[in-house]
Amino acid sequence: MNNKKILVVDDDEDICLTIKQYLELHHYQVETVHSGAEALKMISGDVDLIILDIMMEGIDGMELCRMIRDRVDCPILFVSAKTLEEDKVQALSIGGDDYITKPFSLKELKARIDSHLRREERIRSNERYLLSSKNMTIDLLANEVFCKGRKLPLTKKEYEIVKLLMLNQKVVFSKERIFERVWGIDSDSQLDAVTESIKNIRKKIKAVDPETSYIQTLYGLGYKWDVSNEKR
Incomplete structure (x- = not known):
């Protein structure tokens, strides 16, 4: 009908x-x-x-x-x-x-x-397969992230972190939780890989959009995706 x-x-x-x-x-x-x-x-x-x-x-x-x-x-x-x-x-x-x-x-x-x-x-x-947050857009079908229309050169792990945080905006993820969700509990990598990956993500975003901090750090707790307090 x-x-x-x-x-x-x-x-x-x-x-x-x-x-x-x-x-x-x-x-x-x-x-x-x-x-x-x-x-x-x-x-x-x-x-x-x-x-x-x-x-x-x-x-x-x-x-x-x-x-x-x-x-x-x-x-x-x-x-x-x-x-x-x-x-x-x-x-x-x-x-x-x-x-x-x-x-x-x-x-x-x-x-x-x-x-x-x-x-x-x-x-x-x-x-339905596009998720946007301010100047960031993630294409969930193509596994690509764009900032101000420019594709970000993210590694597979960096992409998975961005996707995890964007799909769960304002939810705080500890480093341990991110590691388990992205690398897996059986991974041989170290927990510091999370910190390094987020550092790289921020650097790549800042090169395109230096005025917005998409990934917020809550010291002692972890990270969350939040642009609610950013300038419009």
Whole structure:
């Protein structure tokens, strides 16, 4: 069962009804409004895609897109009788994701909707494997850490320490606990390897972001990942 919610904004009530009935046959949830002012009251973060007519009285589609683009990150699909290239370019440049000219096929409209929503799903799926903290991002699939967009040249053990601390932010880990989790209790390495690795991690981070101390030392207790007291 499709639970995706689509908002149709068009001052032509017949077009709204036609789109609504067709998409509901394909199990989409569809809301319709007939002006930009009405749309402003309806638009929220739970809308998965917006179909937006350009030529409406009052707040037209272009103006509405400018007003809402910073508030919603869902795809916006413009529909319009305007066929000039500059109209399409303008619509896409202000935040639209697609442009389809009237009259259009309902099958084509649905195909474009499906395509945009599949892309959004792929993006959301990938984001589940990214963990960010201020200027640091860890890609849990690629086993890579980035600071201000630059990949940090971490060793395998250094990466494992960063991952452990970032996944458990503000949790204090003793050197012994870090050693057991990263090296293993049967390792021939010494406990000082933890101190040395954290020293190296800090050095590599500082080379890119000298203003932030991501790994905090609690003397006599251990280490934790905490940027809550850092300058924004």
